[in-house]
Amino acid sequence: MKILRIIICGFGIFFFSNCTKFLETPPDLRTELDSYDKIAELLTTAYPKGNYIPFFEVASDNAGDKGIGRTEGDITNIHPWMYKDVDSRDMDSPTFYWYACYAAISAANHALEAIDKLGNKKEYNPLKGEALIARAYAHHMLAMTFAKNYDPNTAASDPGIPYVTETEKVVLKKYERKTVEHVYQQIEKDIVEGLPLLDNSRYKVPKFHFTTTSANAFAARFFLFKGDYAKVVKHAELALGQDIKSYIRPINSVKHISMEYFTKQEWYTSTENPSNLLICETPSLWGRSYVGNRYGFTSTIYYNLFLAPNITTGRYIYSFFGATETVIHIPKFREHFVTTNVNASFGVPYNMLPLFTADELLLNWAEGLTKLKRFNDAINLLNTFISHKVIYNSEILRYVSDIHDLNVTKINNFYGDQDLEQNLIKTILRFKQIEFVFEGLRWMDVLRHRIPVQHWSYNGNESYILDPGSNNRMFQLPDEVILSGIEPNPR
Numbered sequence: 001m002k003i004l005r006i007i008i009c010g011f012g013i014f015f016f017s018n019c020t021k022f023l024e025t026p027p028d029l030r031t032e033l034d035s036y037d038k039i040a041e042l043l044t045t046a047y048p049k050g051n052y053i054p055f056f057e058v059a060s061d062n063a064g065d066k067g068i069g070r071t072e073g074d075i076t077n078i079h080p081w082m083y084k085d086v087d088s089r090d091m092d093s094p095t096f097y098w099y100a101c102y103a104a105i106s107a108a109n110h111a112l113e114a115i116d117k118l119g120n121k122k123e124y125n126p127l128k129g130e131a132l133i134a135r136a137y138a139h140h141m142l143a144m145t146f147a148k149n150y151d152p153n154t155a156a157s158d159p160g161i162p163y164v165t166e167t168e169k170v171v172l173k174k175y176e177r178k179t180v181e182h183v184y185q186q187i188e189k190d191i192v193e194g195l196p197l198l199d200n201s202r203y204k205v206p207k208f209h210f211t212t213t214s215a216n217a218f219a220a221r222f223f224l225f226k227g228d229y230a231k232v233v234k235h236a237e238l239a240l241g242q243d244i245k246s247y248i249r250p251i252n253s254v255k256h257i258s259m260e261y262f263t264k265q266e267w268y269t270s271t272e273n274p275s276n277l278l279i280c281e282t283p284s285l286w287g288r289s290y291v292g293n294r295y296g297f298t299s300t301i302y303y304n305l306f307l308a309p310n311i312t313t314g315r316y317i318y319s320f321f322g323a324t325e326t327v328i329h330i331p332k333f334r335e336h337f338v339t340t341n342v343n344a345s346f347g348v349p350y351n352m353l354p355l356f357t358a359d360e361l362l363l364n365w366a367e368g369l370t371k372l373k374r375f376n377d378a379i380n381l382l383n384t385f386i387s388h389k390v391i392y393n394s395e396i397l398r399y400v401s402d403i404h405d406l407n408v409t410k411i412n413n414f415y416g417d418q419d420l421e422q423n424l425i426k427t428i429l430r431f432k433q434i435e436f437v438f439e440g441l442r443w444m445d446v447l448r449h450r451i452p453v454q455h456w457s458y459n460g461n462e463s464y465i466l467d468p469g470s471n472n473r474m475f476q477l478p479d480e481v482i483l484s485g486i487e488p489n490p491r
Contacts, residue, residue, distance in 0.1 A: 033110060036127065039114050039124070040127060042111050043111050044209075046105075046107040046108040046131060048104045050096050050101065051092050051353060053438070054076055057296075058293070058296065063298075064296070065458040066295070066296065067326075067459075069294030069296070077295050077296075078295065082464050092284055095479075098477070101138040105135050108132070108134045108135040109131075110167050113166075126197060129196070129198040130194070132194030136218075137218055140187050140222055143180065143187075146477055147180050147474060148180055150227070155181035156179055162175035162177060165186070191219050195215055198210065207276055208280070209278075213239050217358075220236045224364050229372050232364060232365065233368040233374075236365035249275045251316075251317055251318055251319075252317045252390060252399060261321060261331055268332040269334065276357055278355040278356040279352050283348050283349065284353075287334060287351045292327055295455075297437065298325070299328060311410070314391060318330055366385075366424075378424055378428075379406050383401070389435075429445050446466075447473060450468035451468075471491055477489060
C-alpha cells in the first residue's frame with residue numbers, strides 16, 4: 001500500500017499547493033493501481049475535499065450585515081456577500097473548491113483507467129460505479145458553482161466547465177469549457193451507467209461513500225436542476241421510498257430537544273444521524289467562523305424565517321443559541337483540528353459536511369411531484385416533513401396533526417390565491433430555507449428558481465443586488481485557469 005499512499009499524497013500536494021499547473025497528476029505512479037483494495041483506497045479521495053457552504057450561504061438571502069463581526073479582512077466572507085469576484089485561494093474560497101473538485105475527478109478517472117486496464121472484470125463493477133457517480137457529482141457541483149444554471153432554451157450555447165473523463169498525460173493540457181448542455185449530458189451518462197453497478201455491502205462505513213441511497217438522492221437533485229421531474233420522483237422513490245419518514249431529522253423529538261449544545265453540534269454531521277446519507281470530511285474554517293462572521297445570519301432573518309406566522313400554524317423548534325443577536329445560530333458543525341504532528345500547536349481544521357440528507361431528498365421529491373401536478377402526494381410528503389419540525393407551543397411539545405397538517409385550503413388561504421402549484425413550490429422552498437440554514441442549500445434554490453437577492457449594508461446606505469439574470473450567479477474561475485486560455489465568466 002506504500003505506492004498507493006504516494007499517489008494519494010500526490011493529489012494532496014497538487015490540491016493544497018499554490019502550483020498553477022491545471023489538473024496536473026503524477027503519471028509515473030498510475031500503473032501501481034493493480035488490485036481491488038488499492039483502487040478502493042484511491043476512491044476515498046474521489047470526493048471534493050473543499051467546502052462550498054461559506055460562499056454559497058453568504059451569497060444567498062440567508063445572510064445580512066450584522067455591523068460587527070470577525071470578518072474584517074476575510075474576503076471569503078466579504079466578496080461573495082457583495083457579489084465581487086473572490087480574490088482568494090484559501091480554504092472556503094471558490095478557487096479552493098474548484099481544485100478540490102478536480103482533484104476528486106482526477107482520483108475517479110485514475111480508478112476508472114486502472115479498472116479498464118485490469119480488463120473491466122465483473123468484480124470491479126462496484127468500484128467503477130462509485131467512480132462514475134463521484135465523477136458526476138463533482139462535475140455537477142462545478143457546473144452549479146462556475147456556470148449558468150441549466151436552461152433548456154440556452155444550455156446548448158451557455159459555456160459550461162471542462163468535463164474531464166481521462167487521466168492527464170501531459171502537464172498543462174488544454175481544456176475546453178464546451179457547453180452546459182454537454183456537461184449535463186455527461187453527468188447523466190455517468191449516473192445512468194454508474195448507479196446499477198453500486199454495491200452497498202462492500203463499504204465499512206457506507207455514509208462516506210456513494211451508496212444506492214445517496215447516489216439516487218444525488219440523481220434526484222441533478223434531475224431537479226435539469227427540470228426532468230419524472231426522474232426526480234423516480235430516483236427519490238428508489239432512494240428511500242416510503243421509509244423516508246424514519247430518516248427525517250426529528251427536531252421536535254424529546255431526545256433532540258433535550259440534547260446539550262455540543263451533542264447537537266456533533267449529531268448534525270454524525271454517521272449515526274439517520275438523515276445523513278453522504279458525509280465528507282473537508283478542511284474548513286466554517287465550523288468556527290459561521291457564528292461570528294459579520295456577513296451572515298441576522299436577527300431580522302431569524303424573525304422572518306423562524307418566528308413570523310408560518311403555514312403550519314405551529315412553532316418551529318429548531319435549536320438556536322447565541323447570547324446576542326450577532327451570534328445567533330444552530331450548532332451544526334463541530335470542528336476537528338488535526339495537528340501536523342503530536343508536538344505541534346498548529347495544523348488544519350476540518351468539518352464534516354452532510355452532502356446529502358433525507359430531508360433534502362424529501363423536499364426535492366415533493367417539488368418533483370408538484371411539478372407533475374401530483375399535489376396530494378406532495379402535500380402528504382410535506383406533512384411527513386413538518387411532523388418532525390414543529391410543536392404546538394412551549395407547554396405542548398409535540399406535533400398535533402389535526403392542527404398542523406397542510407391541506408389544499410390551508411395552503412391557498414395562507415398565500416391568498418388559488419394557484420396551488422405555485423403555492424406548494426413556495427412552501428417547499430421556505431421549508432428548505434429553514435431546514436438548511438447555515439448549510440448552503442438555499443443558494444441552490446436561488447439559482448434554480450432565479451430568485452432575486454438584495455443585501456443591505458448595516459447602515460442602509462449601500463445595497464448589493466443579484467438580479468435573476470445576473471452574471472454574478474456564477475463564481476469566477478481561478479485566475480490561473482483563465483490564464484491557461486479558458487474563457488472567464490462575463491462580468
